[in-house]
Amino acid sequence: MDNVSWDTLPDHAIIAIMSYLSLEDRARAGRTCTAWQRCYRCPQFWHTTTFNFQQPHDGRCLQWLDQYAKHMRTVRILLNQREAENRANACKALYVLSHVEGRQLMKLCIEFTGDNPLFYNGKEFVDALKALFDRQTDSVSRQMKHVHLSGLAVSYDNTVFDLLSENNPQLQSLDISNNVRICKVPPDCVERLADRCRSLTHLALFHCSLTDQVLEALARVDRAPLDYLSIACRWEQAYIGELSSEAWTHLTTRCPNLRVRLTFTDTCPLHKIAVIMKPEIPVVELRFEIASGIFNDEVNLAASFYSKTLEKVVLHTQCCAELGDSLINLVTRCQRLTSLLVYCVLEKPxxxxxxxxxxxxKERGTYVLKWEPDPEVN
Known part of the structure; x- marks a missing residue:
């Protein structure tokens, strides 16, 4: 044991340890000794990389991007978008990745951590994503397989995802249910994506981007069965039609392992909830994020429709007199329920x-249930 030291650790152990460091700390560690420098330059070391742009000086990490971008397979970009320099650094990283020869990038996740500046539309990110997705991959490059943009609070349009689907037909997962007021991704764009990306098995988007035709495209026999579908329902429900039971039945027949997450946000018209909650949908997670309050009928409807599939329920709402009885009915009928998060005050019984x-x-602690209000914060 006396001969064991940091520089005698196997390379894979050093790489695992250094992977927890920021890019700047990685660079410092790489200058520690010959063995660590060898690991720092190893392609495997750069397979998973996180860029964290919270302050303007964080842009210094871009100095290593040109040299090692070709090795990156999973890239996560975090940034506080309030600062213009943070936005510029993040977009620069995307542009560098878009021009890498023999690109290995397969997974991209972008997440805003701050508040958008006033009147900010994020056009520079839309243009950067177009450049990244527009890249015609050569025989050496890898295609994008996982794109998660739910944390990117900008209004991207259909051209972004038309480019993505045209040039990356091996796409397997896509999340575009981000926090923006207006969704500019029309159903015909999603239909084209379903037709081109036949390996797509995980999809998260807004309800307004779905139609019966989109569900039919996802149910085609010449594509991989859909495993997971997350749908967020918002104010647009007041102006669009519903999805038919026939289309849902066709999709679930073709995709017997399909799991659906259904979210109703604060802006969703209350009278549309019962219309959207069809019994043919295999809902495993149901979220009511409606601060104005929901009726106990919706909870009872969930207990009736999804008793064989429901695993998780989240309620951000006001309490009503009948909600307690409805929740008891829910947990009684839904035997697969493993998580119940209720963010309003209930009666202790x-x-x-x-x-x-x-x-x-109760034993796992996968619940939020309270009978006393939270203390007020002065």
């Missing part, structure tokens, strides 16, 4: 009853 009915959930 209701909480006790729910925990008595769900001992496994």
């Amino acid at each position: 209701v909480v006790d009853k729910i925990l008595a009915l769900c001992p496994d959930m």
Whole structure:
């Protein structure tokens, strides 16, 4: 044991340790000794890389991008978008990645961590994504397989995803359900994506981007069965039609392992909720994020429709007199329910009853149930 030291560790162990460091700390560690410098220059070391642009000086990490971008397979970009220099640094990283010869990039995740500046539309990110997705991959380059943009609060349009689907037909997962007021991704764009990307198995988007024709495209026999579909329902529901039971039945028949996450946001018209909650949908996660309050009918409807599939329920709402009984009915009928998060005050007997009915959930602690209001913060 006396001969063991940091520079005698195997390379894979050093790479694993250094992977937890920021890019600047990685560079410092790489100058420590010959063995660590060898690991720093190893292509495997750069397979998963996170760029964190929170302050303007964080742009210094871009100095290593030109040299090592060709090795990057998974890239995560975090930034506080309030600062113009942070936005410029993030876009520069995207442009460098878009021009790499023999590109290995397969997974991209971009996440804003701050608040958008006033009247900010994010056009520079839309243009950077177009440049990245427009790249015609050569025989050496890899195609994008996973794109997660739910944390990117900009209004991207259909041209972004037309370019993505045209040039990356091996795409397997896509999340575009971001926090913007207006969705500019029309159903025909999603239909083209479903037709071109036949390996797509995980999709997250807004309900307004779906039609029966899109569900039919996702159910085609010449493509991989869809495994996961996340749908967020917002104010647009007041102006669009519903998805038919026939289209849902066709999709679930073609995709027997499909799991659906259904979210109703604060702007979704209340009278549309029951229309959207069809019994043919295999809902495993149901979220009511409606601060103005929901009716107990919606919870009872979930208990009736999704008793065989529902695993998680989240309620951000105001309490009503009947909600406690509806929740007890829910946990009684939904035997697969493993998580219940209720962010309003219930009566203590209701909480006790729910925990008595769900001992496994109580033991795991996968619940939020309270009978006293949170203390006020001065």
